[in-house]
Amino acid sequence: MIEWPNRRYGVKFSTILLVLLLLEPSFAKGSYSQALKHFDYDAHASLDIKEISIQDRAGVEIHDITYGSPKDGRVPAYLVMPNGKGKFAAVLWGHWMMPKSPTANRAEFLDEAVALASAGVVSLLIDAPYVRPGFKPDPNPLSSQDSEVTTQQVIDLRRGLDLLLSRNDVDAKRVAYVGHSFDAQCGSILNAVDKRLVAFVFMGDPVSVREVVLSSDRPDIVAFRKSVPMDKLKEYLDANSWTDPGTYATHLGPAPAFFQYATHDEFVPVSAAKHYFELSSGPKEIKFYDSAHALNAQARHDRYEFLRKHLALPALPAGTLEKIPQVK
Numbered sequence: 001m002i003e004w005p006n007r008r009y010g011v012k013f014s015t016i017l018l019v020l021l022l023l024e025p026s027f028a029k030g031s032y033s034q035a036l037k038h039f040d041y042d043a044h045a046s047l048d049i050k051e052i053s054i055q056d057r058a059g060v061e062i063h064d065i066t067y068g069s070p071k072d073g074r075v076p077a078y079l080v081m082p083n084g085k086g087k088f089a090a091v092l093w094g095h096w097m098m099p100k101s102p103t104a105n106r107a108e109f110l111d112e113a114v115a116l117a118s119a120g121v122v123s124l125l126i127d128a129p130y131v132r133p134g135f136k137p138d139p140n141p142l143s144s145q146d147s148e149v150t151t152q153q154v155i156d157l158r159r160g161l162d163l164l165l166s167r168n169d170v171d172a173k174r175v176a177y178v179g180h181s182f183d184a185q186c187g188s189i190l191n192a193v194d195k196r197l198v199a200f201v202f203m204g205d206p207v208s209v210r211e212v213v214l215s216s217d218r219p220d221i222v223a224f225r226k227s228v229p230m231d232k233l234k235e236y237l238d239a240n241s242w243t244d245p246g247t248y249a250t251h252l253g254p255a256p257a258f259f260q261y262a263t264h265d266e267f268v269p270v271s272a273a274k275h276y277f278e279l280s281s282g283p284k285e286i287k288f289y290d291s292a293h294a295l296n297a298q299a300r301h302d303r304y305e306f307l308r309k310h311l312a313l314p315a316l317p318a319g320t321l322e323k324i325p326q327v328k
Contacts, residue, residue, distance in 0.1 A: 032251065035242035039193045041070035041155050047163055050074075059083040060117040062110070067163055071152040076132060077160065078106055080113040080123040086169030089311040090122040091176050092160050092197070094153075094183025096204070096327075097130060098293070103327055105131045108180065111324045112300065118320065119313045122170055124160050128153050128182065147243040153186045158194050165196065174198060174311045178303065180327075181205050181267075181293065185245045191257065191282075192248035199310035200257040201303050204265060204293050207272040208246035208279070210237055216269065246276060253282015258306040260299050262291045294327045 048068035055062040063079040082088060095108040106125040113123035129135055129149045138145040157177075164170050176199040179187030184205035191200050213221060213233070225233070241247055257280070261273040270288065277286045285306075289299050300321050307313060 035247070036193055038151055038242055039154050039158070039189070041158065043158075043162060045070065047159070047166065048074075049163065057114055060114050062114070067159065069152065069156050070159060071155055072129075073132065073134070075156045075159070076106065076127040078110060078113070078123070078125045079163075080110070080117055080125070082117040082120050082122065084120070086120075086122070086167075087171035087174075088120050088122045088169055089174035089176075089313060090124070090164045090167075090170045091116065091178055091307065091311075092157060092164060093123060093125040094157060094177070094179035094187055095125070095128065096181035096183065096293075097128065098181065101328060108327060109178065112321075115316065115320050115324060116304070116307075116313075119308075119316055121307075121311070121313065122164065122167070124164055126156060126160050128186075129156075130182075144240075147240045150186060150189070150243040153183070154189050154193065157183075157186060157190050161194065161196060172196075176200065176307055176311055178307075179203065179205075180295075188245035188252065188280075189243070189248055191253075191255065192251035195255070198255050199307065200252075200255055201260065201306060202257060203260045203295055203299070203303075204262060204268060206245040206249075207268050207276045208249075209244055210246065211275065212269065212272050213237070216272075246279070249276060249279040250281050252280045252284075256283035256285075256310060258303070259284065259286040260295060260303065261286070261288050262293055262295055263288050264291060265293045267293055297322065297324075297326065300324060 046068065050066050052064040052066065060083065061081040063081065065077050065079050066074040067077065069075050091113070093109040093113065095103065095105055097104050106127045109125055113125060116123065129152050161175065164175055165172050175197055177187050177190060177197050178201040180203040184202040187200060187202055188206040213225070259273070259277050261268060261270065263270060277284065287302060289295055291299070304316065304321060308315070
């Protein structure tokens with residue numbers, strides 16, 4: 001993920017490595033088709049949806065649910081339902097993993113999802129494996145855990161898409177993905193692996209990890225490079241290149257993608273963001289915001305306008321998006 005120097009658990013070498021796993025535009029080992037097999041799952045298995053509770057917020061129903069993960073355990077999620085009857089558009093949301101943030105979980109986009117419900121949008125917001133009950137970080141910085149988590153998240157997002165598309169009130173031709181930071185990284189892999197979505201929004205990521213880890217002049221990255229033998233570092237990056245979103249840049253599309261980056265991002269250099277965008281395929285647009293990694297209200301407005309265009313949504317009532325609290 002991109003939230004250096006840790007992912008809620010303190011400074012960790014593998015956290016930087018995970019950020020860096022996003023940067024290589026070609027596979028060091030194996031082929032593209034072989035890499036895709038890591039994200040296979042049984043699409044015919046039962047979703048095994050369990051409802052925990054329902055909250056009503058001004059006519060918008062927020063269902064607290066779980067569904068079965070094809071990899072391990074259960075996926076906590078919010079299913080946000082508009083008032084009335086579909087066919088509705090739908091958005092699958094993926095959150096960031098900013099250390100110490102109270103919204104480093106499925107709650108990050110909950111207010112935004114509720115706002116979009118008034119425009120007839122069903123939303124599914126899931127927790128990443130890092131924040132699910134029972135997750136324990138591996139103290140070995142060169143373990144396979146981060147790659148396994150990325151793989152599981154992509155598969156669980158695909159399963160979440162199955163859930164949305166299984167609903168009779170969802171229009172299968174109007175389903176989009178929005179992901180921030182860690183889940184923008186996972187979303188870029190999702191884009192390459194699963195072609196059922198009609199639009200993507202990437203917030204604060206992805207970038208090419210190898211590019212950042214091997215060339216960044218950030219003090220923590222420089223210190224990191226000095227702490228690890230270069231041959232070991234490259235060996236690790238090569239072995240995990242199939243979980244590197246940068247690897248998939250030339251396989252994005254045909255769904256249009258909107259890349260939102262920050263000019264004062266504490267994690268993602270503007271140069272790396274521009275380079276990834278240039279590498280990426282498919283219909284695309286990019287915009288930089290005068291903000292930090294969290295982005296800002298203008299980005300939220302632009303995000304809705306992009307979704308409005310590609311999901312055929314109506315205009316929101318004046319002030320709707322402005323009422324959404326800024327992510328911190």
